[in-house]
Amino acid sequence: MADNVHFRCTFDVQPTIQSGVGFSELVGEIARWIRTKEGPSFDLDPTWMLKAGGGRRPDGKAVVTVDSLSESAETSKVDFWALRYDHQDAEFSPRRWFIDFGIVRTEPNNWRLATTVGNSLHPSYLGKEPGHLPATPPRVIKDLVSSSRFRCYAGSTELRGAPCVVQVGQADQLVRAIEDRGRACPLVYVSRTRLTGEPMIDPARLATTIVGAGVVYLAANTEVDEELEFLMVPREFRSPNGTVRVYAPGADFSLPQQAYRHRFFTRIQIEELTAAEVEGQIARALTRRQGWASVRSPVTSIDDIATRRRELRRATLQSQTDAASRDELLKLFEDENVRLSREVGTLTTDKEAIDQDVAERDMQIDELREALRRTEYESDYFRKDSEKARRELSAVTHAAEAARTIRQLPSSVADVVGLIERLHGDSVVFTDSARESAAASTLDDPAIAWECLHAAATVLPHLAFQIDGADLSQEFQNQTGFELSLTEGKLTKKDSKFADLRKVTFEGHEWDISAHIKHGVKAPKCLRVYFVSALT
DSSP: OOSEEEEEEEEEEEEOTTTOOOHHHHHHHHHHHHHHHHOTTSOOOHHHHTSSEEEEOTTSSEEEEEEEEOSOTTOOOOSEEEEEEEEEOSSOTTEEEEEEEEEEEEETTEEEEEEEEEEEEOTTOOSOOOOOOOOOOOHHHHHHHHOSSEEEEEBTEEOOSSOEEEOTTOHHHHHHHHHOTTBOSOEEEEOBOTTTSOBSSOHHHHHHHTTTTOEEEEESSTHHHHHHHHTTOOGGGOOOTTOEEEEOTTOOTTOGGGGGGSOEEOHHHHHHHOHHHHHHHHHHHHHHOGGGOOOOOSOSSHHHHHHHHHHHHHHHHHTOOSHHHHHHHHHHHHHHHHHHHHHHHHHHHHHHHHHHHHHHHHHHHHHHHHHHHHHHHHHHHHHHHHHHHHHHHHHHHHHHHHHHTOOSOOOSHHHHHHHHHHHSTTTOOOOHHHHHHHHTOOOSOHHHHHHHHHHHHHHHHHHHHHOOHHHHHHHHHHHHSOEEESSOOHHHHHOHHHHHHTEEEETTEEEEOOOEEEEOSSTTSOEEEEOOOTTO
C-alpha cells in the first residue's frame, strides 16, 4: 500500500443521452489510460478487466489487479468494481506508484468513481529523501471530465477541466453556485485586481490541477466584484481585488460566523507567497485532504471489494443453520480476527514510528528554542555593545572636534571646566552650581584644576567600577597624586549647614556629593572637587 497520498477524488459519472455508453466503456477509459503508459502490448483482456483477474509486465515493474462483486447472486451485473495499477517510477526507481480505482453502481446507468493515487519508497531504501511532488491528477480524470460521452458531477455541480468565466450580469449565477446545498466539492473563485484587471494566479492551471476534486470560477472583469456587492453578498464572504477564495460545500451567506471555513488568499499574501505557491497550497488541500469534499464511496480499492464480499458471505451464513454453514462462519470470523490483528499490529507499528518521530521533533524543537534563546541573548549583547560603541565613537568624535577648536590653553578654573565638558561630556556632568563655583574659584594654577578634573573624568570611572572603599582612595592617589575622600570629616558632618551644602538636586533626583577630590589646604593653592558616581 501507498505511504503517501498524491491525489484523490470521488465523483459521479453518467453517460450523455447521445452516447448511450455503459459500464464497459467507463472501464475502457481506464484501460486506455494504462495502455498509454505501458504500451499497447500490455495485457488488459476485457474478459478479466470487467470482472476479476490481473496482468503484469514480464519485468514486474507494472501490475494490474481487478476484482468485482454483484450485490445479488441471481444477476451477473457488476455493482462494485475495483482496479489497482502499481508500477515503478520511471525516473526514481526506489519509488513505486499505486493507483486505485473504485466504481459503485448507484443507479442503472450512473456510477460513482473513486480515484486514489499514492506512492511509497522501497522498504529497504537508504539514501537522500526525495522532495515532495506537486499534486497532479491522472490523465484519465481529465479525459473523463472533458469527454463528450460522459458527464461528471460532485453532487449537483458539474465538474469542468477549465475555469467557468463569470460575465457581468451573471454574478447571481456564481452566488447560486456557491450557496447550492447540493454542491459536494469545493468551489474556487478567482477575482481580478483593480490596478491591472488581471488575476493574481493562473486559473486555467489551477483548474487543470484540481480537476475531479473541485471547480474554478473566474471573474471576467473587476465589475463582477461591484455586482456581487450590489447583490448584497456579505463582506465576510467576498473576495475582491485579486483575492482567491475556496468555498467549501454547505456555504450559507446568512451565517457570517461560518465565513472562516471558506479560506482565502489576499492580493498581498499572493504577492508574498508567489502565485505558484498559492496554487500548490490549494491543490494539495483539495486533492489530498478529504475534509474539503463531501462525496464518499464505499469502494475505493480492491481491498474494499474483499471486505464487502466477506460481509455479504457472513450475512448469508448467519441466516443458515446447518453445521457446514456454522463451520464456515466460524472460519470466516477467525480469518477476520487474524486480518484485524494483523491490521492492529501494522497500525501499532505505525503509531510507534509516529510517536518516535514526534519525540525526535520535540527534541529538535527544544534544541531550536535553546538556539533561539542563545541567539537572542547574543543579539541583545551585541546590540548593547554596538550602542556602547556608537556612544563611545560619538564621544570621541565630539572630543576630537573640541580638541581641534582649542586655540589657547585654559587660563582659569572655569575654562578648564568648559573644556573638560567638551572633551568628556559622555562621562562627566557639571551642575550649574559647580560652574558658578568654578567661576568664583581663587586657584592660581589652572593646570592643577586640569589635572584633577581630567583624572576625575578618565581614571575615576574605571576605578569606581573595579574597586570599593579605602582601596579606591589609595589606588586613585597612587595613579593621579590627588587625595580622594569618600566622606566628609567629623566637623563638617556635625555642622548641618555644611552638611546641607553636600546635597544637590540634579534631573529630579537628590544626590549626596560628600565624596571629593582635594588638593592643597589654603587659598590660592586649595582645590576641592565634590562629586557623586552614577555607579553608586
